[in-house]
Amino acid sequence: MTATAPAIRTVSVLIVEDNRDTADSLSRFLRLGCGYRVAVANDGEQGVRMAVADPPDVIVCDINLPKKDGFRVAREVAENLPVKPLLIAVTAYGGDYPLAHAEAAGYDHYLVKPADPFEIEAFIEDSLSRGS
Numbered sequence: 232m233t234a235t236a237p238a239i240r241t242v243s244v245l246i247v248e249d250n251r252d253t254a255d256s257l258s259r260f261l262r263l264g265c266g267y268r269v270a271v272a273n274d275g276e277q278g279v280r281m282a283v284a285d286p287p288d289v290i291v292c293d294i295n296l297p298k299k300d301g302f303r304v305a306r307e308v309a310e311n312l313p314v315k316p317l318l319i320a321v322t323a324y325g326g327d328y329p330l331a332h333a334e335a336a337g338y339d340h341y342l343v344k345p346a347d348p349f350e351i352e353a354f355i356e357d358s359l360s361r362g363s
Contacts, residue, residue: 242267242355245287247278247304248321249296253344257291257321260348267355275299282308287316289355292338294322294329305336317358321346 244267248254254271262269270287272278276298282290290308294301301320309315318338322329325343333341340354 242289242359243285243287244269244289244291244355245272245278245282245316246270247272247275247290247292247296247301249273249293253293257348257351261352264348265352265355273297275301275304278304279307279311282316283311286312286314289317289319289358291319291321291351294320294324294333302332302336305333305338309337317355319351319354321351 244261246254246258246269248257248271251273254273258269258271261267270281270285272281275296278290278292278296279299290304292301292304296304299307301322305318308318315337319340319342320333320338321342321344323344330341342350
């Protein structure tokens with residue numbers, strides 16, 4: 232009889248960001264620094280397609296995106312997936328008005344750019360520790 236090691240589950244993160252430098256640097260941090268599996272979509276339409284095809288644990292999404300804004304991305308992902316991923320908005324829009332819209336769309340967290348990648352990691356790890 233051989234003992235099998237428990238399966239280690241890798242966290243999957245989808246970054247939806249049209250600024251390629253921002254997407255690349257956050258992707259590298261989350262992949263290399265945190266050990267997460269990371270995919271990148273460069274517009275909202277592609278982000279929804281990718282999320283539906285391979286549901287991620289976490290979506291980090293800009294609000295001002297081509298083809299579909301981040302509010303629509305969050306709503307469509309929540310409507311089309313059996314389990315809502317952790318949704319983190321990272322945007323240049325600050326203030327109460329966009330925050331209220333992000334919360335209404337289903338975002339769990341809202342950060343204004345430039346966002347601290349360690350804060351994003353903390354949101355993900357907190358969510359994992361709570362089992363959500």
